[in-house]
Amino acid sequence: AQLDTLDLVVLIALLLGTAAYFTKGTYWGIPKDPYAASFANANGAKAGRTRNILEKMDESGKNAVVFYGSQTGTAEDYASRLAKEGSSRFGLKTMVADLEDYDYENLDAFPDDKLAIFVLATYGEGEPTDNAVDFFEFITGDDVSFNGGSAAEDRPLANLKYIAFGLGNNTYEHYQALVRKVDAALTKLGAQRISAAGEGDDGAGTMEEDFLAWKEPMWTELAAKMHLEEREAVYEPTFGVAERDDLSADTNDVYVGEPNKNHLEGKSKGPYNSHNPYIAPIAESREVFTVKGRNCLHLEIDVSASNLTYQTGDHIAVWPTNAGREVDRFLNILGLSDRRHMVISVKGLDSTARVPFPTPTTYDAAIRYHMEICGPVSRQFVAALAAFAPDEASKNEMARLGEDKDYFREKVSNQYLNIAQVLERVSEAKWANVPFSIMIESIQKLQPRYYSISSSSLVQKSKISITAVVEEIRVPGSKPNIVKGVTTNYLLALKQKQHGDADPDPHGLTYAITGPRNKYDGCHVPVHVRHSNFKLPSDPSKPIIMVGPGSGVAPFRGFIQERAAQAKAGEKVGKTILFYGCRKPSEDFLYRDEWEVYKQALGESFELFTAFSRETDQKVYVQHRLSEQAALVDELLQKKANFYVCGDASNMAREVSIVLGQIISSRRGLSAEKGEELVKSMRSSNQYQEDVW
Numbered sequence: 001a002q003l004d005t006l007d008l009v010v011l012i013a014l015l016l017g018t019a020a021y022f023t024k025g026t027y028w029g030i031p032k033d034p035y036a037a038s039f040a041n042a043n044g045a046k047a048g049r050t051r052n053i054l055e056k057m058d059e060s061g062k063n064a065v066v067f068y069g070s071q072t073g074t075a076e077d078y079a080s081r082l083a084k085e086g087s088s089r090f091g092l093k094t095m096v097a098d099l100e101d102y103d104y105e106n107l108d109a110f111p112d113d114k115l116a117i118f119v120l121a122t123y124g125e126g127e128p129t130d131n132a133v134d135f136f137e138f139i140t141g142d143d144v145s146f147n148g149g150s151a152a153e154d155r156p157l158a159n160l161k162y163i164a165f166g167l168g169n170n171t172y173e174h175y176q177a178l179v180r181k182v183d184a185a186l187t188k189l190g191a192q193r194i195s196a197a198g199e200g201d202d203g204a205g206t207m208e209e210d211f212l213a214w215k216e217p218m219w220t221e222l223a224a225k226m227h228l229e230e231r232e233a234v235y236e237p238t239f240g241v242a243e244r245d246d247l248s249a250d251t252n253d254v255y256v257g258e259p260n261k262n263h264l265e266g267k268s269k270g271p272y273n274s275h276n277p278y279i280a281p282i283a284e285s286r287e288v289f290t291v292k293g294r295n296c297l298h299l300e301i302d303v304s305a306s307n308l309t310y311q312t313g314d315h316i317a318v319w320p321t322n323a324g325r326e327v328d329r330f331l332n333i334l335g336l337s338d339r340r341h342m343v344i345s346v347k348g349l350d351s352t353a354r355v356p357f358p359t360p361t362t363y364d365a366a367i368r369y370h371m372e373i374c375g376p377v378s379r380q381f382v383a384a385l386a387a388f389a390p391d392e393a394s395k396n397e398m399a400r401l402g403e404d405k406d407y408f409r410e411k412v413s414n415q416y417l418n419i420a421q422v423l424e425r426v427s428e429a430k431w432a433n434v435p436f437s438i439m440i441e442s443i444q445k446l447q448p449r450y451y452s453i454s455s456s457s458l459v460q461k462s463k464i465s466i467t468a469v470v471e472e473i474r475v476p477g478s479k480p481n482i483v484k485g486v487t488t489n490y491l492l493a494l495k496q497k498q499h500g501d502a503d504p505d506p507h508g509l510t511y512a513i514t515g516p517r518n519k520y521d522g523c524h525v526p527v528h529v530r531h532s533n534f535k536l537p538s539d540p541s542k543p544i545i546m547v548g549p550g551s552g553v554a555p556f557r558g559f560i561q562e563r564a565a566q567a568k569a570g571e572k573v574g575k576t577i578l579f580y581g582c583r584k585p586s587e588d589f590l591y592r593d594e595w596e597v598y599k600q601a602l603g604e605s606f607e608l609f610t611a612f613s614r615e616t617d618q619k620v621y622v623q624h625r626l627s628e629q630a631a632l633v634d635e636l637l638q639k640k641a642n643f644y645v646c647g648d649a650s651n652m653a654r655e656v657s658i659v660l661g662q663i664i665s666s667r668r669g670l671s672a673e674k675g676e677e678l679v680k681s682m683r684s685s686n687q688y689q690e691d692v693w
């Protein structure tokens with residue numbers, strides 16, 4: 001009989017399937033990894049994937065989905081931890097989902113034997129994270145309507161069982177706005193909340209413990225309501241890791257740190273965004289502190305050869321590389337040093353699992369370019385690693401650290417240890433039984449860090465300035481006693497290189513600064529731009545008041561640079577007031593000489609008020625100077641001045657906001673409450689803008 005086309009297709013598919021089975025995944029990851037598609041697409045579009053979550057859950061046999069709204073990766077990390085725990089302890093068939101990957105119009109058809117968990121970070125001034133914007137606007141919208149076929153019009157989500165956890169920072173005005181609003185919206189739409197929404201507080205430094213304390217009673221309630229039986233949790237890998245003897249790191253299609261396929265193929269092309277960095281030349285770099293032992297870098301990133309654009313007030317993201325010393329430590333303790341350049345293919349073991357980096361790659365590249373190996377360690381992760389300890393004593397120690405939160409705080413958190421340091425301290429023997437998959441699953445993706453652009457796009461359209469204080473924390477009485485920021489020390493190494501140091505080595509950290517296959521040689525750094533709402537008034541004659549101590553002055557250098565240029569060009573520029581603070585004028589007074597130059601252009605309209613916290617016995621901060629200038633501040637506010645705050649979110653921004661309320665109430669003879677209320681309404685009308693971290 002003749003084969004028709006359909007038969008032929010089926011036959012070929014069967015043959016391929018058989019071949020794949022017998023090769024046992026040896027050829028994993030080359031074209032078949034479902035996630036490879038998203039790396040192949042530089043703009044992050046996930047080709048060919050369904051946006052229908054019900055369909056996705058059905059076809060992959062899942063009964064629980066954990067959605068995340070994440071900006072810096074923490075919410076994503078918590079989501080995957082919940083998914084894993086639900087699966088290993090309660091037998092749920094879980095998947096993790098990026099909120100932006102699905103549509104929500106059919107949420108009313110969500111079956112009542114399934115579960116949705118929402119892990120939602122609140123960003124900036126009560127805003128959703130970038131990936132949660134569409135979902136948030138939809139679900140909290142006034143005229144939300146569904147098309148999944150629900151009969152109950154007043155309670156369209158009556159079948160939806162859900163759980164929610166929020167990540168926030170109590171020092172911000174709109175603490176936990178996201179999870180609270182989504183929780184309220186879901187309840188209003190009739191959805192069934194299984195257990196009280198949890199809230200983790202980064203401001204109090206208790207995020208992890210809040211999460212751990214919330215999830216235990218939550219699981220108990222969930223198990224009771226959904227009739228789940230708890231079982232002994234055993235580690236089930238989400239990813240398969242295959243060592244590839246057939247490939248070497250020199251092979252052209254092995255990723256040795258390239259962020260996606262375009263970069264692998266040597267075509268750095270736009271659009272550049274959070275999935276696709278531009279490898280930008282650093283045009284200039286210099287130190288802007290004048291004291292030994294502390295560093296602040298000023299960098300000029302040249303984007304003229306790209307199609308990257310920015311506006312004054314935007315953010316630039318820098319994609320870091322882990323320090324060589326920490327990569328070595330991590331490989332060493334896992335017993336992988338000899339195999340560091342071994343090629344590995346990593347594959348999601350079910351269709352919903354996404355490999356967080358492109359593969360095939362090498363152990364070295366995955367660790368160096370893609371895993372946040374230096375970050376804080378979670379108690380739950382330490383507990384999970386106990387099963388793979390090299391001996392009984394280490395196993396017991398890991399279990400104790402996992403169970404006893406005070407002991408964990410004393411031995412791990414208070415010492416700022418990273419995961420490899422924890423393992424080293426528990427046992428110096430090689431932890432060779434630890435599956436690499438558990439490391440990929442439990443360690444966050446290495447995140448780009450944001451910097452408030454410190455230049456004006458009007459003045460330097462294709463050169464983006466960064467002002468970055470190099471992170472260094474001294475931990476009293478502990479060894480190693482200094483925690484080094486990943487990105488800022490990498491930038492410091494780049495600066496050293498640019499200034500002729502053949503072997504830059506800030507604090508003995510050593511960086512692979514020429515990048516994968518030397519593609520970053522000649523002082524390049526991977527970046528992308530993120531647009532922000534932190535903006536100058538469109539009319540330059542409007543007055544502005546800026547409060548930006550320390551590196552918080554970064555965007556204001558851009559603002560003032562812009563207004564000075566406008567004044568020079570003959571435009572009428574309104575009052576431009578800057579409150580700036582640092583420790584001592586002789587140590588860390590940023591851009592001291594530049595302010596003089598801007599003053600010449602702006603004349604009387606520019607005023608700088610400085611606060612030095614270590615100049616005299618009396619600590620003076622920007623908020624004190626603000627109080628002293630109450631009359632001027634209030635006068636300008638009455639003239640509709642925009643008020644901007646940038647820098648430290650935890651103390652400074654909150655105090656500035658309080659002081660402003662006091663200024664308004666005392667100058668206008670109003671009650672304290674009324675003063676606060678007016679500050680709130682300035683915030684909602686964008687007259688008061690914050691860029692804080």
Ligand code: FAD
Pocket residue numbers: 315320374375376377413415416417418449450451452453467468469470471472473483484485486487488489551552554555691692693
């Ligand atoms: P990281 O390695 O991220 O370390 C940062 C901190 O994390 C450490 O200081 C420590 O507190 C903690 N930490 C790290 N490892 C551990 C551990 N193992 N255990 C416990 N705690 C640990 N910064 C500027 O200097 N200038 C700017 O203009 C600027 N603008 C910003 C704008 C925005 C919108 C945001 C969100 C941030 C901005 N930042 C800015 C901050 C910047 O993004 C980085 O957070 C900062 O430079 C530190 O990055 P890093 O990689 O060097 O440090």
